[in-house]
Amino acid sequence: MQRYALKIEYHGAPFVGWQRQIDLASVQGAIEDALAKIEPRAHNIAAAGRTDAGVHALAQVAHCDMERDWTPFRLSEAINYHLKPLPIAIVDCVAVDDDFHARFSALERRYLFRVLVRRPPATHQAGLVWQVKKPLDIDRMREAATHLMGEHDFTTFRSTICQAQTPVKTLDRVDMTEHPVGGGVEVQFDVRARSFLHNQVRSIVGTLERVGAGSFAPDDVKQMLAARDRQACGPVAPPQGLYLSHVTYETDPFAHSPLRRG
Template sequence: MTKWKLTLEYNGGGFCGWQSQPEKCGVQDALETAIFKIDGVETRVSVAGRTDAGVHALGQVASFNAQKDWVDFRLLEALNAHLRNLGAVSVTKAETMPDDFDARFSAKSREYIYIIQNRRAFLTVNKGLAWRVPMPLDVEKMHKGAQLLVGNHDFSTFRDAECQAKSPIKTLDIFDIKRVKTPYGEQIHCYLKAQSFLHRQVRSMVGTLVEVGRGAWTLDDLVAALDAKDRTKCGQVSPPDGLYLSAVNY
């Protein structure tokens, strides 16, 4: 057997999230089906981050043990030949790894980007790929608010009620927010990096910072919400459309 590390990208709009489901609607289901078709055995893959329904990935990482002997190019081509019929997911890189490598437990940090389209007009070309916020947003104030969340905190306020993490205490390494010119027009990009995140932590923080950006919350309100360690004090939770798992670092 050979341990393989797969880098994946996918559009989460057509999936019920990463995790395998009885109705076989998860990204995991598509990948494991493709592996079975080419490797001949049922396999459970390990993954760096279990994304929710509608969340996208540019640099998701999965690992598995292959029964057959493959070279990287042939494995990538064989998997993608089946994945193209199983949803909007593809393998962009395949690498052999030591036997003790695990996509989840070997990861040192994870990076996310959240994209906001700050305009009145409805989205067309990038519908489902960004969160349209029609009211004006003060991005500088949002960035200042994001810096108040950087560091080691109890993030209970920004933790989903169904989160299974043992502790709400996490260290947020980077949370930058800025306006960026793109082919889709000017967007607001939120960049986050941490060793790990709580369930829906990113969407909860971004949604709350939009409250700050539109003037409904002050920075003091944000600090009070964090200090409360109370989920009911969270602002709105942003939709999954604009969230991307962009990279996993090892």
């Protein structure tokens, strides 16, 4: 068996999330079905992160084990052919050692959250951003985000159905940038950590948005975190603005990919 790492892009709207579920459309299930058409047998792929329903990916990483010795180009082309017309694409593919594991070898996950701030309805960005109409004070949001950096008990900012063994996580970065768009501005959140709790990013973004809109003070976030109580959290941001944007490994498996173009 030869192991391959796959870099995957997908639009999350049609799916219940990454994880395979019986009789429901998932990204994992769609890719495993495509692999079964290439090599007829049961396939079980592993991914760096289990994105929720409606969440997108720019660079999800998964690995699969194949009986045939495929060239990465032909394998990616074959998978993409059998994924049509679903909004999923294998954008890179490389052969890796057997000890590579998309989930357990990952050192950091990076998420992008896009917030469109304008009154006119989203058109080209519809389904790809969270649209809010009230202007956001990015400096207030940045001040609030400083209280979340580092290692904390994030009970307040995780779903009540989260299955993680501990609520303690270390948040490496929460950066915000503004980008002018027609009729408004897009605020992009860059959130990074080794791993995340269920709904942690969306809970953080939803809370910071309320700070930017003036509903909460920046120091309120410190009190929310200290409360260790889900009821203290602000609203959870909707899934359509969230993207798994990058996964970091000790050695980038795609650094010398034959599919990469300069």
